[in-house]
Amino acid sequence: MDAVFLQILNGLDKGAAYALIALGLTLVFGTLGIVNFAHGALFMLGAFCAVTFNKMLLISTKILDPTVTLFKAYKEKPYLEIWFPDVGPVLVDYSVPLSILLAIPVMLLIGFILERGLIKHFYSRPHADQILVTFGLAIVIQELIKAVFGANPIPQGAPDILAGSAAVGSWIGLGENVVYPWWRLIYLSFSGIIIFGVFAFLQFTTYGMVVRAGMRDRETVGLLGINIQKRFTIVFSLATAVAGLAGVMYTPILPPDYHMGMDFLVLSFVVVVVGGMGSLGGAVLAGFLLGIVQSFASMTEVKAILPGIDQIIIYLVAVIILLVLPRGLMGRAGVMDD
Amino acid sequence: MKIGTMNDLTRFLIFAVVILAMPVWLDPLGGNYPDLLQKFAIYGIFAIGFNILFGLTGYLSFGHAAFLGVGSYAAVWSFKLFTMNAIPALMFGVLFAGALALIIGFLSLRRSGIYFSILTLAFAQMSYNLAYSVLTPITNGETGLQLAQSDPRVIDNMFVEASAGLPSTNLFGLTMSGYPGFYFCAALLILGFFISMRIFRSPFGLMLKGIKSNQNRMMYTGLNTRPYMLTAFVISGMYAGLAGSLLAITDPLAGAERMQWTASGEVVLMTILGGVGTLVGPMIGAGLIKYFENIFSAFNDTVLAEMFSYLPDALVELVVPVVGLFVGSGWHLTLGLLFVVVVIFLPGGIVEGVDKLVKFIRNREKNVGGKVTPQDQPGE
Amino acid sequence: MNDLVLHLDNIQKNFGGLSALSDVNLQVEEGTTHAIIGPNGAGKSTLLNVCIGRLKPDAGHVTFYGEELTGRKPHEIAQMGVARVFQTPEIFPEMSLLENVMLPAFSKRDGAFSMNAHKLLSRQGDIRDEAEHILEDVGLQEQMMTEAGSLSRGDKRRLELGMCLILKPRLLLLDEPTAGMSRHDTNSTIDLLKKIKSRGMTKVIIEHDMHVVFSLADKVSVLARGQIIAGGTPEEVREDPKVKEAYLGGAH
Ligand SMILES: Nc1ncnc2c1ncn2[C@@H]1O[C@H](COP(=O)(O)OP(=O)(O)OP(=O)(O)O)[C@@H](O)[C@H]1O
Ligand SMILES: [Mg+2]
Numbered sequence: 001m002d003a004v005f006l007q008i009l010n011g012l013d014k015g016a017a018y019a020l021i022a023l024g025l026t027l028v029f030g031t032l033g034i035v036n037f038a039h040g041a042l043f044m045l046g047a048f049c050a051v052t053f054n055k056m057l058l059i060s061t062k063i064l065d066p067t068v069t070l071f072k073a074y075k076e077k078p079y080l081e082i083w084f085p086d087v088g089p090v091l092v093d094y095s096v097p098l099s100i101l102l103a104i105p106v107m108l109l110i111g112f113i114l115e116r117g118l119i120k121h122f123y124s125r126p127h128a129d130q131i132l133v134t135f136g137l138a139i140v141i142q143e144l145i146k147a148v149f150g151a152n153p154i155p156q157g158a159p160d161i162l163a164g165s166a167a168v169g170s171w172i173g174l175g176e177n178v179v180y181p182w183w184r185l186i187y188l189s190f191s192g193i194i195i196f197g198v199f200a201f202l203q204f205t206t207y208g209m210v211v212r213a214g215m216r217d218r219e220t221v222g223l224l225g226i227n228i229q230k231r232f233t234i235v236f237s238l239a240t241a242v243a244g245l246a247g248v249m250y251t252p253i254l255p256p257d258y259h260m261g262m263d264f265l266v267l268s269f270v271v272v273v274v275g276g277m278g279s280l281g282g283a284v285l286a287g288f289l290l291g292i293v294q295s296f297a298s299m300t301e302v303k304a305i306l307p308g309i310d311q312i313i314i315y316l317v318a319v320i321i322l323l324v325l326p327r328g329l330m331g332r333a334g335v336m337d338d
Numbered sequence: 339m340k341i342g343t344m345n346d347l348t349r350f351l352i353f354a355v356v357i358l359a360m361p362v363w364l365d366p367l368g369g370n371y372p373d374l375l376q377k378f379a380i381y382g383i384f385a386i387g388f389n390i391l392f393g394l395t396g397y398l399s400f401g402h403a404a405f406l407g408v409g410s411y412a413a414v415w416s417f418k419l420f421t422m423n424a425i426p427a428l429m430f431g432v433l434f435a436g437a438l439a440l441i442i443g444f445l446s447l448r449r450s451g452i453y454f455s456i457l458t459l460a461f462a463q464m465s466y467n468l469a470y471s472v473l474t475p476i477t478n479g480e481t482g483l484q485l486a487q488s489d490p491r492v493i494d495n496m497f498v499e500a501s502a503g504l505p506s507t508n509l510f511g512l513t514m515s516g517y518p519g520f521y522f523c524a525a526l527l528i529l530g531f532f533i534s535m536r537i538f539r540s541p542f543g544l545m546l547k548g549i550k551s552n553q554n555r556m557m558y559t560g561l562n563t564r565p566y567m568l569t570a571f572v573i574s575g576m577y578a579g580l581a582g583s584l585l586a587i588t589d590p591l592a593g594a595e596r597m598q599w600t601a602s603g604e605v606v607l608m609t610i611l612g613g614v615g616t617l618v619g620p621m622i623g624a625g626l627i628k629y630f631e632n633i634f635s636a637f638n639d640t641v642l643a644e645m646f647s648y649l650p651d652a653l654v655e656l657v658v659p660v661v662g663l664f665v666g667s668g669w670h671l672t673l674g675l676l677f678v679v680v681v682i683f684l685p686g687g688i689v690e691g692v693d694k695l696v697k698f699i700r701n702r703e704k705n706v707g708g709k710v711t712p713q714d715q716p717g718e
Numbered sequence: 719m720n721d722l723v724l725h726l727d728n729i730q731k732n733f734g735g736l737s738a739l740s741d742v743n744l745q746v747e748e749g750t751t752h753a754i755i756g757p758n759g760a761g762k763s764t765l766l767n768v769c770i771g772r773l774k775p776d777a778g779h780v781t782f783y784g785e786e787l788t789g790r791k792p793h794e795i796a797q798m799g800v801a802r803v804f805q806t807p808e809i810f811p812e813m814s815l816l817e818n819v820m821l822p823a824f825s826k827r828d829g830a831f832s833m834n835a836h837k838l839l840s841r842q843g844d845i846r847d848e849a850e851h852i853l854e855d856v857g858l859q860e861q862m863m864t865e866a867g868s869l870s871r872g873d874k875r876r877l878e879l880g881m882c883l884i885l886k887p888r889l890l891l892l893d894e895p896t897a898g899m900s901r902h903d904t905n906s907t908i909d910l911l912k913k914i915k916s917r918g919m920t921k922v923i924i925e926h927d928m929h930v931v932f933s934l935a936d937k938v939s940v941l942a943r944g945q946i947i948a949g950g951t952p953e954e955v956r957e958d959p960k961v962k963e964a965y966l967g968g969a970h
């Protein structure tokens with residue numbers, strides 16, 4: 001029982017990342033009709049927002065090292081710590097959550113530029129063209145990041161206060177050994193809030209109503225004379241920001257590198273397809289589900305019986321679901337129903 | 339240009355001559371290295387085969403690298419177990435790739451459109467992950483599958499004593515590296531082109547075009563589209579397997595990275611760059627990409643600094659890093675940009691671009707008062 | 719009865735809450751032209767969809783020369799000899815007219831699937847002749863080499879008719895074959911359909927144009943809100959007060 005619960009917990013944080021990426025993919029696909037193969041790259045860009053922010057905080061200058069008295073020694077000291085000796089180190093410690101402040105405007109802007117500059121020309125082009133152009137875009141983003149930040153993963157730390165693990169087990173009356181890192185718990189709650197926010201936005205604002213109507217029947221909404229173009233731009237930027245935030249907060253869990261985007265993209269597409277193309281709820285559900293399934297497949301007991309299963313389980317599940325339930329878990333008829 | 343109206347025999351002969359003469363005309367262009375020439379031919383085969391699926395039926399597979407990889411592994415195993423002769427290696431490569439394509443195709447073709455693309459991608463990633471993990475006994479994991487002195491090579495050993503040092507791949511004694519290797523690949527490329535041309539011109543090809551154009555009409559005309567699609571998928575998988583085995587024949591090792599999605603993406607790019615659904619387009623695309631990859635990857639900052647040495651120093655310092663982004667190890671960035679640019683501005687690829695240009699020039703001549711030429715059939 | 723080509727037996731089809739067809743019975747006899755008329759949204763196209771296997775009925779059976787059609791795949795039904803001209807033309811827009819007509823000819827000759835990759839299209843003289851002949855029949859032989867997508871709506875319809883005729887179907891279903899045609903083209907289509915009739919081909923035709931119905935139909939069934947409300951010879955139907963109310967009066 002404890003082991004099972006632990007695996008579920010372990011699956012949840014990865015599942016949360018899948019769910020957030022898949023949510024944006026679905027939003028863009030459902031509303032704009034665009035199959036965005038660059039969405040994973042946006043997740044990766046978010047992660048590198050955190051890296052950049054951290055680097056900015058640590059911009060340093062050389063100062064005389066007072067501890068060395070024999071000769072003049074210099075050491076690097078961040079300006080931040082020189083200027084604000086009290087707050088500075090705290091800011092550095094909290095750089096990951098704080099970089100959200102940077103990521104939101106940056107990602108919104110990137111989304112805006114991409115939609116206006118590229119994506120909007122592809123609304124009426126075939127899906128194959130959309131896949132191709134966004135695939136090219138993904139390569140471009142990925143290679144740019146590689147050129148700037150190098151090929152190696154850049155670890156990012158969670159705030160010190162969140163270093164250990166939460167005794168989740170004893171909270172709910174399970175064994176003592178059911179523990180869960182605090183940061184993952186934070187990530188999970190954070191994803192929950194974002195997902196809730198997106199759904200609330202779609203459900204309760206008039207704006208969201210139009211988007212939902214658009215997902216159901218794009219042409220009619222267009223015919224009603226609603227300015228679809230502007231809304232498309234906003235939806236795309238929103239999806240970009242969601243992917244970016246998912247990336248920012250994921251950095252303490254997985255040190256970001258330039259190809260993490262593609263790794264996650266392939267899986268997220270699988271998630272979207274499993275959830276049902278165009279179904280937001282399906283995307284979220286499938287994201288968590290596949291995260292958990294993957295976590296179970298990585299158990300040593302399971303791997304002993306089915307070696308290698310952890311490597312392919314998601315794809316396997318996707319293939320089976322697609323063949324058995326062609327529309328995915330929650331797909332509606334008529335959406336991409338060819 | 340008469341690309342559109344050229345008769346097929348002429349087209350085929352020109353193709354064959356151009357390919358066989360590559361060492362001659364690529365020499366002034368700095369492309370006359372056997373290794374590079376082999377790559378042209380091999381990736382030409384890969385792209386021509388991919389085009390039979392994507393160009394004719396419109397089904398965009400993102401998993402063809404899996405077949406390339408399987409072709410390589412099968413060929414290397416043939417070297418290890420049986421003989422260093424290229425022919426069995428090639429047959430095993432094609433056979434195994436075809437078998438895998440049959441399985442993946444059977445499952446993936448139950449869906450179409452973007453679902454199909456994602457299913458093929460999923461299967462390819464699955465193969466890639468397996469090659470790196472459980473299948474290590476077969477694939478030798480990250481190190482890649484290589485020849486070893488202790489390999490059984492049963493057939494070879496029946497005839498000759500094993501010599502010291504690794505044997506090299508051969509075609510009944512003719513070593514398959516350098517120019518002989520290229521001509522072997524070129525011969526197969528020409529054969530592959532011929533078969534592809536025949537498929538394009540056959541009732542079978544017409545059916546595939548029909549599937550791309552209007553599946554409903556196909557169904558209600560009494561045609562079962564599934565087996566047509568599956569056949570096309572398997573054929574293109576076999577081309578990929580052939581290309582993969584040739585990679586191993588010219589350089590006997592096989593690694594899982596050949597199966598990665600980037601490799602699948604590359605063949606897609608080759609095809610669209612040259613011209614999807616055209617006969618020669620994929621070859622042109624494959625050639626151009628491999629050519630520029632070769633040239634661009636060779637650059638490094640020192641070379642660049644020399645190239646721009648005529649500029650003032652301050653400018654050099656600015657230009658070199660910027661250009662450096664796109665060459666050398668940054669070649670992939672150029673590739674990505676090329677991808678985007680081609681899809682946006684030249685969806686029909688180079689072949690269509692040339693056709694348009696020709697039409698444009700011809701129309702201008704006409705307006706100037708040249709004699710009126712009858713409208714050509716839509717370009718190839 | 720053996721000369722019954724098409725028999726719809728208590729067909730029921732619902733879309734969600736909407737009952738598109740309810741208890742529809744229809745019998746089409748060999749060699750006749752059976753017209754189905756009815757206001758917009760009556761379920762006429764749905765009825766044809768059920769016949770060709772595009773939709774599965776919720777209840778009831780469709781038989782064709784006594785053989786069950788329900789549950790069969792569309793291409794099987796087509797191979798049995800049922801062809802359909804759609805309300806919005808289903809053609810191959812990127813191909814030439816000639817190719818558009820040759821393709822079904824291969825389906826007729828080689829069946830649902832044939833591995834004919836080793837043959838050359840240019841060597842299929844007989845098929846080409848046949849295709850040219852059909853294009854002549856539908857009056858499109860001069861545009862043989864043009865791309866089908868560039869045709870006018872009326873011409874696309876005629877092309878599609880040609881594509882069906884080359885299949886030599888035992889039953890031809892036509893969904894508003896003259897919609898979007900000029901008076902002149904409509905008349906030539908009527909003539910063409912009469913010519914086919916004289917060859918004994920059984921047809922079901924959906925039409926809004928009463929001129930077409932009265933020139934071609936032996937029998938007329940009237941469909942309104944998913945139900946057959948009247949049937950008989952064109953004259954009988956014209957006099958039926960229910961029809962006037964539901965269709966002629968209501969819609970026009
Ligand atoms: N696939 C479908 N899903 C849901 N509803 C459908 C579907 N096809 C048809 N309908 C509905 O069923 C009813 C009958 O449609 P149908 O197309 O058969 O009418 P029709 O008689 O052919 O009309 P028209 O003269 O306009 O062609 C309509 O209300 C239509 O909206
Ligand atoms: Mg209708």
